[in-house]
Amino acid sequence: MKPILHKLDSSLVEKLIDDTLSSYDPQSTNIELMDHAAIDELRDIAARAVGRPLYYWKAFLFVATETTMETVSSDASDGWHIDGSTTDAGHGVDCFNTWIPLYVSGASTGLAVIPREKNVELYACLGDARLPLGIYTRERAPEVLQQLQADSADFVFIRHATGDSVAALRGDLYVETIDAPVVGDAAIFYQNDIHRGFHEDGVRIQLSIKFTDSPLTSASRATHAKLKELSKHGRLEGVLVRELLKISKQMLGS
Ligand SMILES: O=C(O)CCC(=O)C(=O)O
Numbered sequence: 001m002k003p004i005l006h007k008l009d010s011s012l013v014e015k016l017i018d019d020t021l022s023s024y025d026p027q028s029t030n031i032e033l034m035d036h037a038a039i040d041e042l043r044d045i046a047a048r049a050v051g052r053p054l055y056y057w058k059a060f061l062f063v064a065t066e067t068t069m070e071t072v073s074s075d076a077s078d079g080w081h082i083d084g085s086t087t088d089a090g091h092g093v094d095c096f097n098t099w100i101p102l103y104v105s106g107a108s109t110g111l112a113v114i115p116r117e118k119n120v121e122l123y124a125c126l127g128d129a130r131l132p133l134g135i136y137t138r139e140r141a142p143e144v145l146q147q148l149q150a151d152s153a154d155f156v157f158i159r160h161a162t163g164d165s166v167a168a169l170r171g172d173l174y175v176e177t178i179d180a181p182v183v184g185d186a187a188i189f190y191q192n193d194i195h196r197g198f199h200e201d202g203v204r205i206q207l208s209i210k211f212t213d214s215p216l217t218s219a220s221r222a223t224h225a226k227l228k229e230l231s232k233h234g235r236l237e238g239v240l241v242r243e244l245l246k247i248s249k250q251m252l253g254s
């Protein structure tokens with residue numbers, strides 16, 4: 001599917017902000033939104049958009065700034081990635097992201113997706129969409145491209161488990177970009193489509209919620225609960241997120 005840009009009602013965004021504020025724990029990028037009414041509403045919107053019943057899986061809240069994005073955008077893939085692998089959600093389960101900026105300042109921020117419908121040949125060559133995918137860009141990993149005798153390509157994609165690989169020029173890929181989103185925008189896309197968040201200046205508070213197309217077993221939920229990871233910023237981030245989300249709410253209400 002192509003990423004679908006959906007405009008959320010401001011009342012739903014306000015509810016999402018309230019839910020986020022009540023569940024937010026700055027010690028973790030995971031946020032538990034399971035039993036919130038706004039999530040059910042959002043799930044129904046996403047389900048209509050993808051044409052399948054969907055079930056809440058998990059959510060992340062993070063702050064995109066120049067510094068927090070440094071590590072992702074300086075790796076070999078320049079930030080391009082797929083989110084999950086079969087082992088995460090269980091075999092045969094498809095997972096969709098709803099990408100929802102809850103506060104945005106700064107001009108160059110957003111999301112780019114390489115959707116499979118528009119890049120049929122690429123994905124056909126890469127085989128099983130749910131297996132981990134290595135992505136190397138000429139800009140960040142010229143030596144890898146050289147070793148693979150693909151120096152003139154812009155990207156090399158490798159499914160390491162199967163050895164399937166593709167070298168591609170940027171101009172041959174169809175990239176859908178959501179640039180300078182505003183609060184209220186939501187992008188819905190397949191999590192195993194290659195994508196990348198980008199960010200230059202200012203702050204973007206980003207809520208990403210994942211829905212699966214079949215209910216997950218309690219075992220896979222439990223594994224996820226154990227994987228709580230520390231966010232980079234802790235208490236200061238907590239204060240910042242709360243203040244900025246309050247500003248977003250005021251702006252929605254005015
Ligand atoms: O918003 C970003 O910068 C990255 C988002 C992303 O990769 C995701 O939601 O899966």
Ligand SMILES: [Fe+2]
Pocket residue numbers: 081082083195
């Ligand atoms: Fe992602």
